[in-house]
Amino acid sequence: MSSKADRSFGSAVDQAADFNLFDPAQEPHSLYGELRTSCPVARSEELGGYTLVTRAEDIYSVMTDPSTFSNQYDWPPGHQTLGPRVPANYDPPEHTAYRRTFAPLFSPAVVSSIEGATRAKAVELLERVAAKEGPCDFVADFCQPYPSLVFLPFLGLSADELEELLELHEQIFIMLHRGPSLDGGTEQMVRLAEEKLRVKVNEALDARTSADRPPNDIFSSLLAARLPDGRLLSREEILATISLLFGAGLGTIKNTLAMTMWFLGTNSEYRDLLVHEPSLIPGAVEEFLRYFALVVVPRLVTRDTELHDTSLPRGTIVLCPLSSSGRDPSAHSNPEVIDFKRNPNRHYGFGAGPHRCLGSHLARMELRVALEEIHLRMPNYSVDPTAKPEWTWGLVCGMASLPLTVGDTPSLRYAAS
Numbered sequence: 001m002s003s004k005a006d007r008s009f010g011s012a013v014d015q016a017a018d019f020n021l022f023d024p025a026q027e028p029h030s031l032y033g034e035l036r037t038s039c040p041v042a043r044s045e046e047l048g049g050y051t052l053v054t055r056a057e058d059i060y061s062v063m064t065d066p067s068t069f070s071n072q073y074d075w076p077p078g079h080q081t082l083g084p085r086v087p088a089n090y091d092p093p094e095h096t097a098y099r100r101t102f103a104p105l106f107s108p109a110v111v112s113s114i115e116g117a118t119r120a121k122a123v124e125l126l127e128r129v130a131a132k133e134g135p136c137d138f139v140a141d142f143c144q145p146y147p148s149l150v151f152l153p154f155l156g157l158s159a160d161e162l163e164e165l166l167e168l169h170e171q172i173f174i175m176l177h178r179g180p181s182l183d184g185g186t187e188q189m190v191r192l193a194e195e196k197l198r199v200k201v202n203e204a205l206d207a208r209t210s211a212d213r214p215p216n217d218i219f220s221s222l223l224a225a226r227l228p229d230g231r232l233l234s235r236e237e238i239l240a241t242i243s244l245l246f247g248a249g250l251g252t253i254k255n256t257l258a259m260t261m262w263f264l265g266t267n268s269e270y271r272d273l274l275v276h277e278p279s280l281i282p283g284a285v286e287e288f289l290r291y292f293a294l295v296v297v298p299r300l301v302t303r304d305t306e307l308h309d310t311s312l313p314r315g316t317i318v319l320c321p322l323s324s325s326g327r328d329p330s331a332h333s334n335p336e337v338i339d340f341k342r343n344p345n346r347h348y349g350f351g352a353g354p355h356r357c358l359g360s361h362l363a364r365m366e367l368r369v370a371l372e373e374i375h376l377r378m379p380n381y382s383v384d385p386t387a388k389p390e391w392t393w394g395l396v397c398g399m400a401s402l403p404l405t406v407g408d409t410p411s412l413r414y415a416a417s
Contacts, residue, residue: 012031012034012038016044019052022394024393029324040053040058041053042054047179050318051310056324056328059348060352063352066095066355070300071088071089071095071300072084073317076179088244095355099358101228101233105218114150118369119373121146123373125141125146130377132406135403135405136405137401143255143261143399144250146366147254153217154217155218155249156208165246166250168193169246169250171192171193172194173247197242197246202239222238252294252295253367255398255399258399258402259288261404263338265382271379271381272379273340274340284371285364286345287339287342287345289326289350291323293321293326295351296322296394296397297319297320298317300316302314378406381404
């Protein structure tokens with residue numbers, strides 16, 4: 001890639017050239033901010049080379065132009081050991097056909113039908129947290145099991161196997177957080193974990209195929225689904241779909257919720273707003289989705305093109321950090337300020353264009369219910385301000401742990417109100 005940008009902009013361009021997305025020591029947000037101002041399309045020579053796009057307008061352009069910026073990538077190299085995931089790693093028109101088939105599975109009506117069970121699971125987990133003495137690891141005790149226990153039965157996998165499934169999830173998607181290993185060991189681990197998931201998926205599909213009354217879950221729905229041309233999905237297509245949903249359903253809410261609770265637990269004035277004005281919670285969800293947008297979206301350039309006077313040859317990997325779009329002053333006023341009443345709040349926390357997150361309704365509901373119950377049942381929680389957050393970077397950002405103290409629990413009268 002060649003650039004007409006003046007390298008006299010200096011440090012930001014030089015930092016970008018050495019920026020490794022997966023390096024836990026390289027906190028990215030300050031660099032993204034400098035690049036938005038000085039060099040909005042910047043080259044990194046790490047990991048075989050990739051291009052960072054940091055302004056909201058440009059990120060939107062990339063995500064809404066699949067003919068130029070394709071989702072048919074394999075990055076980091078070796079990540080897709082079992083091939084492309086359906087429908088994420090397809091472009092229109094194939095992607096459109098899959099999308100039309102899967103969208104009803106995550107409709108607002110379907111999501112509404114499981115809200116009661118979601119709330120019950122949140123309450124159960126929070127009661128366990130409140131019963132503990134001293135600080136807890138809120139990631140391990142709530143942020144991870146909560147969306148997992150909600151999503152696994154919805155998906156069609158048994159929540160009784162939670163620990164094993166969480167281990168498989170960590171192994172399959174480890175490269176999203178840590179990148180590829182130099183010795184190829186990570187790729188081998190991913191391949192073995194995906195084969196184990198394949199066995200579980202096939203067993204679940206066989207059970208539903210032979211059942212007189214199969215359960216009402218995504219496995220059953222995928223077996224019965226027909227593409228617009230009338231064709232049933234193949235086993236391989238269903239496996240690729242389940243693998244994608246498995247990753248998204250168990251990982252993204254965990255990390256968004258962890259980062260949200262870190263912020264609220266270290267900023268008690270914001271926490272107290274949600275305690276005393278729970279009507280602010282839906283707006284808070286949107287604001288944290290904007291500010292902590294945790295996905296870095298990769299795309300593969302399909303033809304020679306330019307963006308901000310920077311040439312992008314065919315085959316270039318382009319990375320779009322959605323958090324950078326959410327903190328872009330040209331797209332949001334005072335973007336570094338958390339404002340629960342921000343209006344409008346047109347963020348890209350779920351992406352944009354044809355590949356916008358299919359599960360956005362489910363994600364919003366899970367986050368809203370969690371914040372409602374947390375601020376009702378344990379309103380005095382806090383995070384030690386001297387504790388150093390254990391952030392994880394990569395294609396999906398998050399937190400590995402979060403030491404949290406519940407504080408005084410509310411009276412029974414308060415909890416029942």
